[in-house]
Amino acid sequence: MTAHSDHRPVETVETAINLLGVLKQAGRTGMGVTEVATELGLAKSTAHRHLQTLADRGLIVRAGDIYRLSSWFLDYGVHVRNQHPLYDLARPKVDELAAETDEKVWCVIEEDDTGVHLYGADGAHSVTTHARVGNRTPLHQFAAGKAILANLPEGQIARIIDGHGLSERTPQTITDPGELRTELDSIREEGYALNREESVPGVHAVGAPVRDEDGHAIGAISIAGPANRLRGELLTQELPDLLLGAVNEVEVNLAHI
Amino acid sequence: MTAHSDHRPVETVETAINLLGVLKQAGRTGMGVTEVATELGLAKSTAHRHLQTLADRGLIVRAGDIYRLSSWFLDYGVHVRNQHPLYDLARPKVDELAAETDEKVWCVIEEDDTGVHLYGADGAHSVTTHARVGNRTPLHQFAAGKAILANLPEGQIARIIDGHGLSERTPQTITDPGELRTELDSIREEGYALNREESVPGVHAVGAPVRDEDGHAIGAISIAGPANRLRGELLTQELPDLLLGAVNEVEVNLAHI
């Protein structure tokens, strides 16, 4: 209900997070003390002290006079991924689907009202989009996301649609709340979601939700490929059938944990 | 020479990092406010405020009254991995080697005087050890690590051997500095390193360094398998040959960036 928290945050921690964000953007090049300080509007001394503590704790690494993010994040990130129940369960299915269809297959989970790409497998003729593992994407913009969104508790659906607004990604992206709701109805009815160039021009996709025992989606699996290949009955029949069989198996295994 | 820094750290940031560490340990179960507070010796209110800011910034996610790490770390971690020059270059070779040998193949990099597992590929008969992507391991304890260690600048080698001490992992782990130095000499001479149950009982491995234009190792690739399969000429001839060919190609590509 409340768009969370005016509650006074720990500002020092926030600057540390901002610092890490800036270093992420800097990438492999990294940044020096003064550069970080000006970028964040801090005194050189404070930037220095922050960088030093983060380096001492191993979050960032110093090479000469430039700092960059260390593999500490890889360690934590992989840990998060491995802990997720869908990772172990969906990964083999995702690999299978990629091998069978020769297309790009994704496993996506819901987190904080958005979709997160947990695992992806390449088929022989995979399209490469900008989607990467760890990426957060608004749920209404892609097949897996819509499949999830259609199967969330009603309160959460309302919060997502009315709250954040429906940002546009391509001209085909559904940005009208009413239109999206009827789309979600049809997704629930069919059991799967389609994406016709709504997130990437020239790319179509099919997505199906993975639901828990309450029927609420915890994630989804999707198959994506070039629009001229994924069309007709392949897009509306064969791939959905394949996909629904796969997610069904995942759901069964999920229940038996 | 100095084991770095008595320099006054930013304590607030340190507690935030500690908090994340505790939440990592808690895994998917997560932790509540009081649990975190007692674990870290903080007042409930401070733990509460920290958790709230971390959640607001998306680093952790709250489900009911328990908090756990979010995929924020996956995003940052994958970013770090993708940025590393060895990832793009070594990955195809690692996949190839795994397919050819049917064994487990790792790409390891050096960071902060330790080895970090950057990428791994499974062969048809892979052994599964506790090594995971993102894991930090002391360089002297495994084949890839020793291959790296043997090809670092002398100053850094001395710092690693004399500084941290040589911790034991199995009875076979080399813990004597003198013994390690002669081992490193032989590794430099042969071009590759062997690991005979020095990190995992029953597991042998071969590792070869990936060197930059100065001849210093930036990482290594290793092949690991059961001791009774990896022995004789396979271990000392065939696999090293295969491996040295692979790292050589990687080095060439590395120079042409």
Added chain:
DNA sequence: GTCTGTGTTCGAATAGCGGGAACACACTTT
């Protein structure tokens, strides 16, 4: 209905964060 466990909020004291100025040092520039 009481009790014990949560999470949450408030105010108040002081520790420690942040800033600025001076320092050391490495490269250019003249």
Added chain:
DNA sequence: AAAGTGTGTTCCCGCTATTCGAACACAGAC
């Protein structure tokens, strides 16, 4: 050579923002 410009580093002081403890709300157990 010497002055100049850019680093990173250190110190100290003022004031803010962090921390704590205590009180509160709420839930479930007994």
